[in-house]
Amino acid sequence: MTPTLRVCALYPELMNIYADRGNLQVLRARCAWRGLGFELRGSTLGDDLDPHAHDLFYIGGGQDRDQIAVAEDMVGTKRDGLHAAADRDAVILAVCGGYQLLGRSYQLGEQTIPGIGLIGLTTVREPGPRLIGNCAIESEIAGGSRVIAGFENHGGRTYLDSGERPLGRVLSGHGNNGRDGGEGVRRGNVVGTYLHGPLLPKNVWLADRLVEAALGVELQPLDDGLEEAAHRSARRAAGV
Ligand code: GLN
Numbered sequence: 001m002t003p004t005l006r007v008c009a010l011y012p013e014l015m016n017i018y019a020d021r022g023n024l025q026v027l028r029a030r031c032a033w034r035g036l037g038f039e040l041r042g043s044t045l046g047d048d049l050d051p052h053a054h055d056l057f058y059i060g061g062g063q064d065r066d067q068i069a070v071a072e073d074m075v076g077t078k079r080d081g082l083h084a085a086a087d088r089d090a091v092i093l094a095v096c097g098g099y100q101l102l103g104r105s106y107q108l109g110e111q112t113i114p115g116i117g118l119i120g121l122t123t124v125r126e127p128g129p130r131l132i133g134n135c136a137i138e139s140e141i142a143g144g145s146r147v148i149a150g151f152e153n154h155g156g157r158t159y160l161d162s163g164e165r166p167l168g169r170v171l172s173g174h175g176n177n178g179r180d181g182g183e184g185v186r187r188g189n190v191v192g193t194y195l196h197g198p199l200l201p202k203n204v205w206l207a208d209r210l211v212e213a214a215l216g217v218e219l220q221p222l223d224d225g226l227e228e229a230a231h232r233s234a235r236r237a238a239g240v
Contacts, residue, residue, distance in 0.1 A: 003215045004037025008054035011070050012042045020060030022198035026207045045073045049081035055214040056091040059098030067097045071113045079116040091189045091214040099192035120161030130155045135173025136238035137183040148203050149234035150195030167193050172238045189213050202234040
């Protein structure tokens, strides 16, 4: 039977800045071009979440005000499902605002926005400018070290607990907090990152690794001339 990648997009209408929805389009295309099935469901405010019904859970970035709307709902209706999904090694990909919500909390002045506590991290909106610009990191997620390139724009600074590992080491840009040289987080098949671009169109090799992890299959390479040009261009923009 042809495997089907079953994707659940969390809050697709609220958590989608910088065209983060493009990440879903890339996952769809990478599957279709290989004759794999692709199924996309959304889960938004008030919906619960079945950890067994999907292979890959995705949440994009959001403005602070959208995150506030999402956070309480996510803790109330999706926290347990997402913990169970991570326990059964489903892939969870979270970008920027979505990444921040994987942690314990996002401190925004007097306000504490709760996170689902899946990963040991906290985010704080400290005084100082937003961390904005092209960014490139070196990541071991595919075994050997590879570059992930994208664009970051966040006011929050994220700090990982000592037991957590970043997704990669910053080559150019700010990363989690502009100080410790780490960007994003990775624990098993849970991946958080500040990189938009959108992320996957600029780094299709990463999309393929995530599909492989989600389905437990090995994918054959595609003719990626255009995709590799997009990757090189994102790297050039970041000066790497
Ligand atoms: N609102 C969050 C911040 O500014 C996340 C922004 C984003 O998703 N780009 O830190």
